[in-house]
Amino acid sequence: MKIKIYKKIIHDGLAWIMAFIWIIPFLGLLMAAIRPMDELLHGWWNLETLNLTFKNFIGAWNHSNVPLNQGTINSLLIAVPATVIPVLIATMAGYGFSRYRFPTKRSIYILIILMLALPQQMIAVPIFSIINKLGLINNYFGLIIVHTAWGVPWITFFMRNFFTTLPVEVEEAAKIDGASDVRIFFKIALPIATPAIVSAVSLQFTMVWSDFFLALILMYSPEKLLATQRIPLMRGVYFVDWGLLSAASILLMLVPILVYTFFQKYYVKGMIGWSSK
Amino acid sequence: MHRKATFTHLAIFILPALLLICVFVFYPCLRTISLSFFSEGKFSLHNYYEVLKSRDTINLKGFSKGFPLGTLFHNLLWIIIHLPLSTFLGLTLAVYLRNVKGGSIIKSIIFLGMVMPMITGGVMIRFIFDKNIGIVNEFLKLFGFLPKAWTAYPETALFSLIFGSVWLWTGFSMILYSAGLETIPKDLYEAAQIDGASSMKMFFKITIPLLKPITIVIVTMTMLWELKIFDIVYVATMGGPGSASNVLALQMYTYAFKALNFGKSSVVAVFLTIITLAVSIPMARSAGEGR
Amino acid sequence: MLKKFTLILVLSVLLVSLVSVFGFAEKLTVIGPWAGAEQEGFMPVLEAFTEKTGIEVEYKIYRFEDLVTMLPAQFSAKKTPGDLIFMSGTEWMVKNAEHLADLSGVINEGEFVPGTLVSKVDGKLLAGTFTGKIKPGFWYSKSFFGKHGLTVPQTWDEFVTLLQKIKMVPGIEAPIASGNGTGWPLSDVAEHFLISFGGPALQEDLIAGNIKWESNIVKGIFEKLVFLLKSEYFSEPAEWTTILKQWEKGEYALYFMGSWITGMVDNPDDLGVFSLPGCEGMVFGPDYFNVPIYSENIEDAKKLAAFLAGKEGQTISASSGGHIATNLGVPVEVYPTVDRGVAELLKGVQSLPDLDDTVGGEFQPAFWDQLKLLWVKPDRLDDVLEVLDEKMP
DSSP states (O other): OOHHHHHHHHHHHHHHHHHHHHHHHHHHHHHHHHHHHHTTTTTTTTSSOOOOHHHHHHHHHOOSSOOOOHHHHHHHHHHHHHHHHHHHHHHHHHHHHHEOOTTTTTHHHHHHHTTOOOOOOHHHHHHHHHHHHTTTTSSHHHHHHHHHHHHHHHHHHHHHHHHTTSHHHHHHHHHHHTHHHHEEEEEEIITTHHHHHHHHHHHHHHHHHHHHHHHHOOOOOOOOOOOHHHHHHHHHSSSOOOHHHHHHHHHHHHHHHHHHHHHHHHHHHHHHTTTOO | EEEEOOOHHHHTTHHHHHHIIIIIHHHHHHHHHHHHHHHTTTSHHHHHHHHSSSSSTTTTHHHOOOOOOOOHHHHHHHHHHHHHHHHHHHHHHHHHHTTOOOOHHHHHHHHHHSSSOHHHHHHHHHTTTTTTHHHHHHHHTTTTTOOOOGSSSHHHHHHHHHHHHHHHHHHHHHHHHHHHTTTOHHHHHHHHHHHTHHHHHHHIIIIIIHHHHHHHHHHHHHHHHHHHHOHHHHHTTTTTTTTTTTHHHHHHHHHHHOOOHHHHHHHHHHHHHHHHHHHHHHHHHHHHOOO | OOHHHHHHHHHHHHHHHHHIIIIOOOOOOEEEEEOOOEEEEEEEHHHHHHHOOOOOEEEEEEOOOHHHHHHHHHHHHOOOOEEEEESSSSHHHHTGGBBBBBOOOOGGOOOOBBTOOOEEEETOOOOOOEEEEEEEEEEEEHHHHHHTOOOOOHHHHHHHHHHHHHHHHHTSSEEEEEESSSSSBBBHHHHHHHHHHHHHHHHHHHHHTTTTTSSSHHHHHHHHHHHHTTTTTBOOOOEEEHHHHHHTTTTTEEEEEEEEEGSSOGGGGGEEEEEEETEEEEEEEEEEEEOTTTOHHHHHHHHHHHHHHHHHHHHHHHHTTSOOSBBBSOOGGGHHHHHHHHHHHHHHHHHEEOOHHHHTTTTHHHHHHHHHHHHHHHHHHHHHHHHHHHOOO
């Protein structure tokens, strides 16, 4: 009996040590963000002199070139619509694919699945050209549309899988009672689908927030740059101030980490939902 | 089972999504493919020839002289190293953390690497491998190694990115395997134990085979990630030094938006897509089947 | 009901368009790449112009790479985002000559340092020149030199001896600090060697593509650089502001930099600078600007152009430090002390354009990238030169 307990303590202890090792880089980042550069020059793990300061966070937030306050607002202005709209459209499409029969349905669906593999690079140049012709380069709408279109395939696939697990009996009954399909969707299917929708929202929001490539090619005015774009600009053209860069990185990560923390269950279910049928 | 759809139904449910996809995803794909076949206004395979011949893509001399080996090989290396490591590590961690007190917190910590934007992932990798303030060097100092600027040297730049990305991505396979492990009925283990099977045997005969479907998902998604990598390289090394850490996605970007050569950039995009499609076939097959 | 609504709609559209056309017609928009402290140095120039002429000026930040993406579309729609645009790509300006106004009536060529007014197509002057920054050579601390009995070298051999001596000084990591921004200033070092040993004409020939990187003359010059690299006289490339601090602390003795460094150190008066012996050309990066013909306030923009290129505008800029005038009419006295030394250096040598800035395109990032490789693997010189030739347009 005792041996078992010891074994468990060692096992758990090792697990916690592993967690600690895993989190060390984050600790380092935090240290770089809150301590002055001189202290860091010879290793942030040296704790002899410890002058904590939030200067870097303030500096990153109010940076003279690429302030993160502006960047965060821009990223939100993109991420919120680019989450809500595709989730709405794709949920309806997912429902459609799960409930209806129509010619070419299978081919279209396979096409959609194939799109899940696509790299963004495959559409980059033509998308630039299309958005340019629409006059939406460097315009929030342009980026929102592209993110929406990019999100629809995976969310359709995801929601369709979910809807296939829902028994149709309730819907059939409502239909017999004379309800229109649209009504059935909004009053019956959608409420039940809430958990799946929350998953889709968490994942899509995180993906849009974290996007760098699409923003890189479609947005360039300094005041409109998204938060992700501002990070490499803080490093590199003239300065690499690790303190500033770390603080900026932390501020950028905070949003998706918060989403993950509050919606963890749905987030994880979302990732798994890809596979389970 | 399935209702027959009327045109109105389709218009409301399917059409908006389909329209968006056709205009902003499907058409651009076709356009990129066509761009790849045009060189100086004429239909030709010249772009393909140029890209394949270019040392940016395949640099055979690199095998004797040292990095760069070409983007194709760099991405391949990424897969060869990163895939087994992160998958195996993820499985081990999932198993190990099964009944640990506070296990979910530990899992969350490990998963954080996946949640953050990959731009910051690249910053973290640069940070970890930095000569003066990086922990890798500090750790190696304990064993008597001299500190090195890992990302500045061609022979180590790519590897530092790859190993750094293992730290970032292992959480994915771990979380998925954790979920997968939960779905294995406990009675299978109990029955095997009664039959006198050792835990090793149970692991290999029960656990692993039952985890096959989720392994396919993990392997596919991980490979896709390894092929599409862009942000990390962009911010950590920008493909350098001397293209030693260049990857296909970054190569495509450089051709398109720096050299303004859309023919070549489209070729790279097409290659990348062919490979990703090929990789996705097993998963797509199992998803497209049924219903 | 519908009628009322349409009326209101039409009126509001009219109002908005009136406001946008007339409300801001008087304001000029200037586009430049500077931000932060650099922008602070530039604003007084614009403010002085407003004071003098009453024309309001608004400043917007755009980097050259972004402009290259945005302008073609705008120009083809006969629009422009700015009335006066600063950009470093003189070749780009030449290629887009049809969209740019002729400034030859506004700017008098004779007033300028020879070689600084460029971008002329068929007698049309496409770009005006403002102040600029020089990349004179290796900066050092005078007190450091004094303390260790070091002197400025007059020949190549003396330079190598100097490096040997510096290497012996305790506390020195390496004699020359190698900064690594996105690849420059490694590129500046390389160009300095090319100019010093190949003459100013070599820089120009390389830019024009008349000489190959793999040619014997270029290779020979690089071999001198490789010799220094192999003897470990250069440090590993490191983030260039971190290494600046270390240089100030005495861990490095020499730092090849541009003249803006005078604004970045605690003790600018302690700074001295020397070029490689025999150097007859210096990379002078003036800030060029153009006026697109689609500007709605083209006459006012031309006035601004004249002001910026002229003595008045340049004097204000020069006095803020770190900037060297291209206009010969700017007296030496307006410069802060240390800049005076730099301005003196420019006399008697030919001013040259920055190589990678001018060639641009795919070459520039490749140039930087290959130099980063050369610095850590000097024996790969042949490969590096091969790639450079490949990537030349």
